[in-house]
Amino acid sequence: MNNEAKIAYFSMEIGLSNDIPTYSGGLGVLAGDTIKSSADLKIPLIAVTLISKKGYFRQDIDSDGRQVEYPVVWDPSKFMVRLSRKVKVQIEERNVYIQAWRYKVQSITGGEVDVLYLDTDVEENTKEDREITAFLYGGDVHYRLKQEIVLGIGGVRMLHALGFHIKKYHMNEGHASLLVLELLLMHKKDVESVWDERWIWDTDTVKDLCVFTTHTPIEAGHDRFSYDLVNKILGAVVPLELLKRLGGEHYLNMTLLALNLSKYINGVAKKHGEVSKTLFPGYEINAITNGVHSFTWTCESFKQLYDKYIPGWANEPELLVRAENIPDEELWAAHLHAKNDLVHFVRNIAGIELNPDVLTVGFARRFASYKRADLVFSNLERLLKVGEKGRFQIVYAGKAHPKDIPGKDIIKKIIEFTKTIDNKIKVIFLKDYNMEKALKLVSGVDVWLNTPLRPREASGTSGMKAAHNGVINFSILDGWWIEGHIEGITGWSIGPKPLESSLVNVNDMTDAEDLYNKLENIIIPMYYKDKSHWIKVMKNSIGKIAYYFNTHRMMRRYVTEAYIR
Numbered sequence: 001m002n003n004e005a006k007i008a009y010f011s012m013e014i015g016l017s018n019d020i021p022t023y024s025g026g027l028g029v030l031a032g033d034t035i036k037s038s039a040d041l042k043i044p045l046i047a048v049t050l051i052s053k054k055g056y057f058r059q060d061i062d063s064d065g066r067q068v069e070y071p072v073v074w075d076p077s078k079f080m081v082r083l084s085r086k087v088k089v090q091i092e093e094r095n096v097y098i099q100a101w102r103y104k105v106q107s108i109t110g111g112e113v114d115v116l117y118l119d120t121d122v123e124e125n126t127k128e129d130r131e132i133t134a135f136l137y138g139g140d141v142h143y144r145l146k147q148e149i150v151l152g153i154g155g156v157r158m159l160h161a162l163g164f165h166i167k168k169y170h171m172n173e174g175h176a177s178l179l180v181l182e183l184l185l186m187h188k189k190d191v192e193s194v195w196d197e198r199w200i201w202d203t204d205t206v207k208d209l210c211v212f213t214t215h216t217p218i219e220a221g222h223d224r225f226s227y228d229l230v231n232k233i234l235g236a237v238v239p240l241e242l243l244k245r246l247g248g249e250h251y252l253n254m255t256l257l258a259l260n261l262s263k264y265i266n267g268v269a270k271k272h273g274e275v276s277k278t279l280f281p282g283y284e285i286n287a288i289t290n291g292v293h294s295f296t297w298t299c300e301s302f303k304q305l306y307d308k309y310i311p312g313w314a315n316e317p318e319l320l321v322r323a324e325n326i327p328d329e330e331l332w333a334a335h336l337h338a339k340n341d342l343v344h345f346v347r348n349i350a351g352i353e354l355n356p357d358v359l360t361v362g363f364a365r366r367f368a369s370y371k372r373a374d375l376v377f378s379n380l381e382r383l384l385k386v387g388e389k390g391r392f393q394i395v396y397a398g399k400a401h402p403k404d405i406p407g408k409d410i411i412k413k414i415i416e417f418t419k420t421i422d423n424k425i426k427v428i429f430l431k432d433y434n435m436e437k438a439l440k441l442v443s444g445v446d447v448w449l450n451t452p453l454r455p456r457e458a459s460g461t462s463g464m465k466a467a468h469n470g471v472i473n474f475s476i477l478d479g480w481w482i483e484g485h486i487e488g489i490t491g492w493s494i495g496p497k498p499l500e501s502s503l504v505n506v507n508d509m510t511d512a513e514d515l516y517n518k519l520e521n522i523i524i525p526m527y528y529k530d531k532s533h534w535i536k537v538m539k540n541s542i543g544k545i546a547y548y549f550n551t552h553r554m555m556r557r558y559v560t561e562a563y564i565r
């Protein structure tokens with residue numbers, strides 16, 4: 001195909017656009033933004049993921065406030081072409097054939113990045129195997145391991161079958177770690193008289209080829225498989241003794257496997273790098289803080305504003321540092337435009353009226369319980385006092401993983417609040433969160449709220465999207481916000497400073513009280529009585545946050561620190 005050596009970027013999920021539902025949340029959207037910035041910057045990169053033909057899921061809410069999941073119906077052939085080449089992997093001693101769909105991300109700079117979506121829905125396969133690439137994060141542990149075989153081993157084979165020359169393999173999270181086994185096989189040394197098996201496995205060469213980005217700051221979040229399962233499904237591609245040495249004695253831990261075979265390893269924010277070092281002592285773990293793709297995550301009215309006052313911003317987001325040049329009235333007008341757009345959108349899709357004159361708080365992300373979407377409701381009496389006379393309204397959205405019962409309970413709880421306190425504070429929940437709704441929300445609200453349990457938010461990126469639209473962050477000091485926050489200047493913190501890197505034994509109440517106090521004494525008064533101060537903080541969100549927390553800056557760091565070393 002093309003002989004230039006490329007970086008192969010592997011990710012279980014990739015979120016490039018709303019129409020291609022192969023993502024579940026921040027990890028996938030980050031991957032999509034990574035690819036778009038690579039295309040803009042002409043970085044020679046090719047991405048590999050799964051086609052997830054039935055998506056993650058479409059979310060509905062029943063009359064009791066419970067999340068109901070439906071398969072997504074979409075047609076890849078509308079967006080990409082199916083390549084004829086087939087490769088095979090062994091799963092449970094069967095051949096499983098894989099084809100790839102090729103999608104081209106084309107930048108107006110002329111840069112281009114291909115994305116290969118692997119698909120096992122191929123006629124040679126059994127009915128069951130044709131479903132391996134159907135559901136993102138679906139099924140049980142067997143299903144997950146099969147998917148990871150297709151992604152990691154199948155992905156490497158597909159790249160080679162298509163004639164790509166790869167200089168680095170970048171694993172975005174541990175789901176693709178099995179690729180290292182395929183690389184070990186490829187680089188097996190041809191030693192004549194071997195008396196020690198270990199000599200033939202060239203781990204150093206494989207290490208030189210691999211880059212690993214971890215995203216999970218707790219032990220339980222890392223994929224691991226029992227060796228019985230591995231033996232049954234994957235078989236002995238490398239000797240068990242070697243696999244245990246690389247992937248863990250008792251379980252095959254995908255993070256450990258990647259850590260042991262990557263020369264460059266990083267976490268996704270400075271704090272997360274530190275937390276990862278305590279989780280995995282003895283590894284050199286760097287930190288490259290995440291970003292977002294500026295052009296994708298800036299709404300129309302702000303794009304026009306930036307084009308006028310900061311030309312060239314989209315491919316050089318550092319220029320947003322000059323946000324101070326934007327006149328106050330025009331900035332506010334652009335914001336009102338986005339806010340009204342959200343009001344219309346919510347009316348159309350949910351039949352609910354938001355009041356554009358009221359301070360609007362947004363909270364939308366995956367409903368994993370550590371994100372504590374319900375923290376706002378910790379002290380209802382206090383909340384009602386802060387919000388009396390309709391001084392603010394809250395918009396929620398987000399999906400819980402189908403098996404995440406506590407996450408689903410939080411959705412139910414919030415739906416109940418939308419009904420019970422509606423006459424005092426307007427609280428709404430938009431179902432089926434996706435990238436389109438994300439852009440409407442991060443640009444159309446006034447304040448973006450994030451309340452994770454520290455130190456569980458590895459980075460978080462939605463607050464960076466908000467900042468690109470002059471929306472102000474109000475957040476727990478965790479993940480990226482530790483680096484983006486200057487109190488009262490770029491936004492506001494919630495709760496104490498993050499000192500320890502272990503799970504802090506904080507009381508939810510401490511965080512909630514701080515949230516109520518700041519909302520009541522700082523945020524609400526400033527919004528209604530000191531608009532020029534408010535606009536100053538909006539400009540700082542752009543000039544002191546968006547200018548830095550973007551994937552252009554992030555990719556330049558991956559290139560200089562991880563890819564060309």
Ligand SMILES: *Cc1c(COP(=O)(O)O)cnc(C)c1O
Pocket residue numbers: 024025026027029364365366433434435438450459460461462463465
């Ligand atoms: C950006 C984004 C996320 C990530 O949100 P966080 O608050 O960083 O967890 C999740 N889902 C969608 C659809 C997004 O666009």
